[in-house]
Structure formats: C-alpha cells, structure tokens
Amino acid sequence: MQDRAITAEKLTKKFGDFTAVDQISFEVSKGEIFGFLGANGAGKTTAMRMFCGLSLPTSGVATVGGFDVYSENEKIKNSIGYMSQRFSLYDDLSVIENIRFYAGIYGMSSKAIRVKAEHILKGLELEAEKNMLVGSLPLGWKQKLAFSVAIFHEPRIVFLDEPTGGVDPITRREFWQLIYEAAGEGITVFVTTHYMDEAEYCNRVSIMVDGRIEALDTPTGMKKHMGVGSMNEVFLQLARKATRTEN
Amino acid sequence: MNGITINNISKSYPLKKGKQEALKNIELTIPEGELFGLIGPDGAGKTTLFRILTTLLLPDSGTASVNGLDTTKDFMQIRKEVGYMPGRFSLYTDLTVEENLNFFANIFNTSVKENYHLIKEVYKMIEPFKKVRAGKLSGGMKQKLALSCALIHKPKTLFLDEPTTGVDAVSRKEFWELLRSLRAEGITIMVSTPYMDEASLCDRVGLIQQGSMMGVDTPQHLRNAFGKKLLSVKGPDMLQLLRQLQAMDTVEHAYPFGEYHHAVLKDAAFLPELPANIEVKEVEPDIEDCFISLMRTHAG
Numbered sequence: 001m002q003d004r005a006i007t008a009e010k011l012t013k014k015f016g017d018f019t020a021v022d023q024i025s026f027e028v029s030k031g032e033i034f035g036f037l038g039a040n041g042a043g044k045t046t047a048m049r050m051f052c053g054l055s056l057p058t059s060g061v062a063t064v065g066g067f068d069v070y071s072e073n074e075k076i077k078n079s080i081g082y083m084s085q086r087f088s089l090y091d092d093l094s095v096i097e098n099i100r101f102y103a104g105i106y107g108m109s110s111k112a113i114r115v116k117a118e119h120i121l122k123g124l125e126l127e128a129e130k131n132m133l134v135g136s137l138p139l140g141w142k143q144k145l146a147f148s149v150a151i152f153h154e155p156r157i158v159f160l161d162e163p164t165g166g167v168d169p170i171t172r173r174e175f176w177q178l179i180y181e182a183a184g185e186g187i188t189v190f191v192t193t194h195y196m197d198e199a200e201y202c203n204r205v206s207i208m209v210d211g212r213i214e215a216l217d218t219p220t221g222m223k224k225h226m227g228v229g230s231m232n233e234v235f236l237q238l239a240r241k242a243t244r245t246e247n
Numbered sequence: 248m249n250g251i252t253i254n255n256i257s258k259s260y261p262l263k264k265g266k267q268e269a270l271k272n273i274e275l276t277i278p279e280g281e282l283f284g285l286i287g288p289d290g291a292g293k294t295t296l297f298r299i300l301t302t303l304l305l306p307d308s309g310t311a312s313v314n315g316l317d318t319t320k321d322f323m324q325i326r327k328e329v330g331y332m333p334g335r336f337s338l339y340t341d342l343t344v345e346e347n348l349n350f351f352a353n354i355f356n357t358s359v360k361e362n363y364h365l366i367k368e369v370y371k372m373i374e375p376f377k378k379v380r381a382g383k384l385s386g387g388m389k390q391k392l393a394l395s396c397a398l399i400h401k402p403k404t405l406f407l408d409e410p411t412t413g414v415d416a417v418s419r420k421e422f423w424e425l426l427r428s429l430r431a432e433g434i435t436i437m438v439s440t441p442y443m444d445e446a447s448l449c450d451r452v453g454l455i456q457q458g459s460m461m462g463v464d465t466p467q468h469l470r471n472a473f474g475k476k477l478l479s480v481k482g483p484d485m486l487q488l489l490r491q492l493q494a495m496d497t498v499e500h501a502y503p504f505g506e507y508h509h510a511v512l513k514d515a516a517f518l519p520e521l522p523a524n525i526e527v528k529e530v531e532p533d534i535e536d537c538f539i540s541l542m543r544t545h546a547g
Binding site for chain 1: 287288289291386387412414415416417420441442443444456485486489502503505535538539542
C-alpha cells in the first residue's frame with residue numbers, strides 16, 4: 001500500500017436516482033502526476049470531493065494516503081493539500097498572513113512556519129512583497145503562491161482543481177514547473193484542467209464520461225490507441241459519446 | 248463606416264497608491280462582418296475594452312466607433328444596435344428560459360418570432376428547458392441562453408466576453424461552430440478568450456497583455472512573423488531536459504509545450520548539442536509560441 005497514494009474500487013455516488021459517479025476504479029502511485037479530465041458535468045467534482053473527505057460515497061471502496069474515505073476522512077483532510085482557481089488565498093490578508101493562516105490550520109509550529117516561509121518566499125521571488133495584500137498581486141503570482149501554500153504542510157497528495165484557468169501562457173508553464181518539482185519530492189499531484197496541452201504534462205490521465213472512467217492511460221498510450229495526434233482529439237472523441245447533458 | 252474603429256484608447260482605474268493602467272493606447276480597426284478574437288489572460292484589459300465599446304464605460308482618452316457611431320456621443324443608438332454577452336452570467340435567474348428571451352425581445356421592440364432564424368441553431372439546444380428558470384441551468388446552457396438573448400434584436404455587432412471560459416473542449420467546439428454560422432449572417436463579432444488554441448478559428452486576432460495590444464493580424468500572418476527557428480524536443484526525463492535547454496547558450500528560451508518542450512533558437516545556424524536519445528524536430532510556431540515571444544519582447 002505504501003506506493004499507492006489513491007485507490008478507488010467501484011466508487012459510486014448517487015444523488016437520489018442520479019448516479020453522478022458510476023463505479024470508478026483506478027490507482028494513483030506515489031509521486032505521480034495524475035490528470036483527471038472530463039467534460040463539464042461528467043462527475044469530476046463529485047469524485048474529487050469524495051477523495052478529499054468532503055462527501056461520503058454511496059458504495060465502493062477508496063483510500064487516499066492509505067486512509068479510508070468512509071471512516072478516516074479527518075485523517076485524509078490532514079494529509080492532503082487543495083487548491084482551485086475559484087478558491088485559493090484570502091485577498092484581504094497579506095502574503096505572509098495567508099501562509100501563517102494555512103500552515104497554522106494544519107498544525108505547524110510557529111518556528112517551522114517561519115523557517116519554511118522564508119524558503120518559499122525566496123523561491124517565488126516574493127520576499128519584497130511578503131506584507132502586500134494578496135488581492136493586489138497579479139493573478140499569475142497569486143496562483144503560484146496558492147500552490148506553494150497548498151503544499152506548505154508537506155501533504156502526501158495535492159488536489160488541484162483547474163489551477164491555471166485564465167493565467168497567461170508563461171506563468172502557466174512556470175506553474176507546471178512547480179508541479180513537476182513537487183512531484184519530484186514525492187508529492188502526488190491529482191489535477192483537473194480544461195487545457196488539453198496540460199493533459200500532456202501528466203504521467204497518466206483518466207477521462208470521465210457520464211460518471212464513468214472511459215479511458216485511463218499515459219497521454220502517449222492514449223493517442224496511440226485512438227490513432228490521433230493530440231490529447232484534444234482524444235478528448236473530443238471520447239467526450240462526444242456523452243449522453244448526459246450537464247447537471 | 249460600419250464595423251469597429253478604436254483610436255488611441257487608454258483607461259486607468261485608481262488604486263490606493265497610483266493607478267492601474269487597464270488599457271494603453273489601443274489602436275484597432277475591425278471591418279464589418281469579421282470574426283475578431285481578442286486573446287489574452289485574465290487582467291489583460293479585455294473586459295475594459297468591451298465595456299468601452301458597449302458604452303458602459305468612458306475611456307480616459309481616445310475615441311472609438313461601433314457601426315459608424317461614436318461610443319461617447321451616440322451611446323443610446325449603439326445600445327440598440329449591438330449585442331453584448333458579458334463574462335459574468337447576467338440574465339434574470341428567477342425568470343425561465345423563455346421569459347428571459349421574451350423580455351430581451353420586448354425591450355428592444357421586437358419579438359422572438361421576428362428574429363427566430365438568427366437564434367434557431369443555438370436556441371433549439373435549450374428549447375427543451377424553456378420552462379426552467381435560468382438560475383437552474385448548467386454553465387453550458389446558461390451560455391447558450393445568454394447568446395440567444397444577445398442576438399434576439401438582430402444586432403449588427405456582437406460582443407462576447409469570454410464565452411468559453413471554464414467550458415469543456417466539446418462545448419467550446421460547438422460554441423465556435425455557432426459563431427462561424429453567425430458570421431455567415433454578416434454580423435460583426437468581437438469575442439475574447441484566454442484559450443490560445445481558439446485563435447485559429449478567428450479571421451483575425453489581437454494578442455493583448457497588461458493593457459497593450461502586442462499584435463493584430465490573421466493567425467497565419469502572426470505565425471509567419473515569429474521569425475526564429477523553433478525546435479520541438481522530447482526526452483526520457485522532461486524536467487531535466489527543460490533545465491538543460493534553458494541553460495544552453497544556443498537557446499534563447501525554452502518552455503514545456505504539451506508532450507514536448509519548445510526551444511527558440513538564438514541563431515538558426517547554431518543548433519543545440521543534445522544527446523542521441525533526445526528527439527528533436529523543427530516545428531512551425533503556434534499562436535501560443537507567438538504570444539510567449541511577444542510577452543517577452545514587451546516585458547524586456
């Protein structure tokens with residue numbers, strides 16, 4: 001179990017008679033960058049909420065960081081990091097206040113926070129801006145800071161929900177370089193995106209259609225299997241099969 | 248002259264300290280009937296430009312005209328002749344799909360019946376839900392309803408502010424197919440997007456970043472103007488390869504690009520020396536390569 005960050009076996013979530021997530025099964029290895037793709041309404045967010053310990057499955061089995069999603073969801077919350085485009089940092093707190101706030105929630109000591117904060121700010125070249133309100137930072141800096149904050153407490157797994165939406169192409173790439181580095185340090189990265197070129201940066205990707213996982217492979221394997229040149233074409237071919245309209 | 252003309256428009260927003268320059272000396276002419284894409288990230292100034300052209304905001308300096316009408320003097324007439332779909336969903340959430348559409352037709356003194364041919368293609372996708380309140384619709388459905396409402400008075404010019412943001416690749420493709428068919432009706436369309444891959448679907452595009460228009464041309468001309476040799480590189484350890492490329496004297500800059508890295512060469516005559524297990528091929532630049540290159544020039 002040591003080398004598996006996430007496992008799911010026939011994981012299902014129903015809302016009344018609507019099956020949002022329909023018996024999905026897969027494993028994500030430690031240190032892997034796993035792309036979780038799907039059309040709007042395919043069930044990605046519902047699945048992600050179960051993995052983050054925020055929503056109980058209807059049936060099936062799943063573990064995150066070795067913890068059971070039914071009985072150990074509080075332990076899961078402690079061992080993961082999370083960031084999304086919509087919610088990441090508090091605009092009306094300064095850079096350093098955001099770091100202290102999040103690290104404090106995860107129970108880090110003041111001393112550990114101080115030492116690590118210096119290191120992070122240096123790496124992001126944000127030392128001069130540490131007392132600036134996050135709301136006044138350019139979006140690209142904010143997103144890179146948000147990612148660093150999400151992995152500040154050294155979680156085993158970080159969940160990224162469309163982390164690069166609307167970000168300029170240079171910053172988007174700097175962001176992915178941060179992702180690569182985190183994965184290199186053994187953090188498992190579980191990421192959703194609408195940018196199909198970013199799907200290519202993942203070690204493996206899954207594509208959800210109507211609550212099910214329709215395909216799961218390396219980007220190269222997927223393209224080869226479907227005989228197409230890009231992940232965009234793979235996605236269009238698979239997602240076209242969807243019968244469910246968005247929820 | 249119809250279409251859109253923008254002469255030296257600038258706009259700033261006051262901040263606690265100093266000001267935020269949202270648009271800097273924008274010059275642009277969009278001929279009647281063109282499908283024009285305004286491409287840039289969040290904060291580039293796209294929405295500010297839309298708000299000026301739709302007469303919702305006054306520029307600090309410069310002038311603009313839409314359908315031959317001045318955005319400051321003739322604002323009442325412009326409002327009758329343009330359709331505007333803002334980035335944020337702005338229809339009435341407690342009215343049904345049908346009620347929203349009828350409402351917008353009524354305030355423009357027309358009827359759904361009169362211009363049904365214009366919205367038919369998009370509206371038929373949401374018609375099964377016509378009795379549903381707009382607030383209950385999914386993102387993709389809301390987007391289609393908003394387009395229907397922006398079209399129902401048969402505007403000469405249509406402004407669409409990031410209609411495909413946060414929308415999946417399949418719905419994005421469908422939406423662009425709808426725009427192509429509206430263009431065929433002779434409507435001038437200005438559409439903004441943060442997705443660089445949508446550039447190829449426009450007649451011409453403007454690349455905008457931090458309030459400056461970095462380039463305006465057809466996607467093909469922009470690619471032709473790239474002017475540097477571009478290599479696509481792939482190897483077993485991509486992170487290490489990227490660092491290696493970024494440190495090379497022969498490489499101006501290198502960045503991840505899908506399953507490859509792209510390396511822009513300083514001089515086409517000097518190829519970087521790479522081990523035999525590294526796959527290297529020369530490629531044509533994409534709009535995203537052009538955008539990155541222009542960003543570097545403008546920042547530099």
